[in-house]
Amino acid sequence: GAVVSQHPSWVICKSGTSVKIECRSLDFQATTMFWYRQFPKQSLMLMATSNEGSKATYEQGVEKDKFLINHASLTLSTLTVTSAHPEDSSFYICSAWDSRYPNQPQHFGDGTRLSIL
Amino acid sequence: DQQVKQNSPSLSVQEGRISILNCDYTNSMFDYFLWYKKYPAEGPTFLISISSIKDKNEDGRFTVFLNKSAKHLSLHIVPSQPGDSAVYFCAASFNFGNEKLTFGTGTRLTIIP
Numbered sequence: 248g249a250v251v252s253q254h255p256s257w258v259i260c261k262s263g264t265s266v267k268i269e270c271r272s273l274d275f276q277a278t279t280m281f282w283y284r285q286f287p288k289q290s291l292m293l294m295a296t297s298n299e300g301s302k303a304t305y306e307q308g309v310e311k312d313k314f315l316i317n318h319a320s321l322t323l324s325t326l327t328v329t330s331a332h333p334e335d336s337s338f339y340i341c342s343a344w345d346s347r348y349p350n351q352p353q354h355f356g357d358g359t360r361l362s363i364l
Numbered sequence: 365d366q367q368v369k370q371n372s373p374s375l376s377v378q379e380g381r382i383s384i385l386n387c388d389y390t391n392s393m394f395d396y397f398l399w400y401k402k403y404p405a406e407g408p409t410f411l412i413s414i415s416s417i418k419d420k421n422e423d424g425r426f427t428v429f430l431n432k433s434a435k436h437l438s439l440h441i442v443p444s445q446p447g448d449s450a451v452y453f454c455a456a457s458f459n460f461g462n463e464k465l466t467f468g469t470g471t472r473l474t475i476i477p
Binding site: 251253256257278279281283289290291292293296338340342344346349351352353354355356357358360 | 366398400405406407408409410413453460461462464465466467468469470
C-alpha cells in the first residue's frame with residue numbers, strides 16, 4: 248500500500264538555526280500534502296496545505312515566513328523552520344492522499360520530533 | 365476554537381470488555397469523520413471512517429456511530445485487547461480523501477489485562 252516517509256525522525260539543534268523536514272510519498276504521486284504540528288498532550292493542528300507547483304496555503308496564525316513549504320515535485324514536500332526557537336519544538340507530521348485509491352483516507356508519515364535548545 | 369472535541373482525556377477498560385470513545389463537533393458542514401490510533405513519536409494510523417449520510421459503520425472489532433442531530437460520534441471497540449492501548453483521535457473533514465483534517469483533542473485508552 249501507499250507509504251509516506253518523513254525525514255529526519257528526530258532533530259536537535261541550537262536556537263537560531265533553520266531546519267528542513269522532508270515528506271515523501273514513496274510509491275504514489277501527491278499533488279497535495281498536509282503539514283500538521285502536535286505539541287505534547289495536545290491535538291494535531293493543521294499548519295498548511297502544500298500544493299505541488301504552487302504556493303502553500305497556511306492556516307490562520309501560522310507564519311508563512313517562518314515555516315517555509317516547498318512542494319517541488321509530486322512526491323516531495325519540504326517544511327523548513329527558519330530561525331528556530333525553543334517554542335518551535337514540537338512534533339511535525341505530514342500526510343498525503345493516494346488518488347489511485349479514492350476510498351482510502353490520507354496516509355500519515357511517522358513524524359519528526361524537533362527539539363530546539 | 366476547537367471544532368472537534370473529545371471530552372474524556374483518558375479511559376481505562378478491562379480486557380475483553382467494550383471500549384467506547386466519544387467525540388463531539390460543532391461544524392455541521394463536516395461530511396466525513398475518521399478515527400485514528402496514535403502511539404507516541406509516530407504518525408496516526410487510520411482505523412475507520414464514516415460518511416455523514418450514514419449512522420453506523422463497522423469493521424471487525426471497530427464500529428463507529430454517528431448522530432448528526434447531536435453532532436456526536438463514538439467509536440466502539442469490542443472486545444478490547446491490550447494492543448488497543450494508545451491515544452485515539454477523531455477527525456473531521458469537508459470531503460473524503462484529499463481534504464484537510466480537523467482533529468479532536470485525543471483520548472488515551474488503557475486496556476487493563
